[in-house]
Amino acid sequence: MNYQELIDLANEAKKHSYCPYSKFSVGVALLTKSGKVYLGANIENSSYGATICAERVACVKAIYDGEKELSAIALACNEDVVCYPCGICRQFLSEFGNIDVVLSKNGILVDVVKLFDLLPHPFELN
Numbered sequence: 001m002n003y004q005e006l007i008d009l010a011n012e013a014k015k016h017s018y019c020p021y022s023k024f025s026v027g028v029a030l031l032t033k034s035g036k037v038y039l040g041a042n043i044e045n046s047s048y049g050a051t052i053c054a055e056r057v058a059c060v061k062a063i064y065d066g067e068k069e070l071s072a073i074a075l076a077c078n079e080d081v082v083c084y085p086c087g088i089c090r091q092f093l094s095e096f097g098n099i100d101v102v103l104s105k106n107g108i109l110v111d112v113v114k115l116f117d118l119l120p121h122p123f124e125l126n
């Protein structure tokens with residue numbers, strides 16, 4: 001699975017977005033070290049704070065499945081926008097290591113950054 005293929009899957013996942021309020025669709029494809037891919041899309045709620053981002057949808061699916069060794073996450077969103085993970089999602093993903101974050105625009109890879117470069121000092125217990 002190369003990163004352009006992961007972006008293609010993120011764009012498929014984006015079609016599952018439920019975003020009647022923001023009209024901003026986000027799709028992700030999360031690659032595990034074992035080679036599995038988990039898809040996620042943002043799911044909004046009329047109580048806006050209850051909205052769940054695409055990244056956390058995919059991450060909880062992977063963890064529930066016992067796949068805690070993560071490798072990369074590709075993001076896709078509305079046209080002409082490069083979507084970075086929000087702060088909550090950076091923290092949430094940081095629990096599972098310094099994964100590659102694959103950024104795209106209009107279906108094309110634009111950059112690959114390390115999660116800990118986006119979130120240099122994640123919160124940790126201890």
Ligand code: THU
Pocket residue numbers: 019022024025026041042043044051052053054055084085086089
């Ligand atoms: N959103 C995500 O799915 N991931 C992010 O990292 C940032 C924001 C969603 C949440 C909401 O449904 C919409 O984008 C607008 O904020």
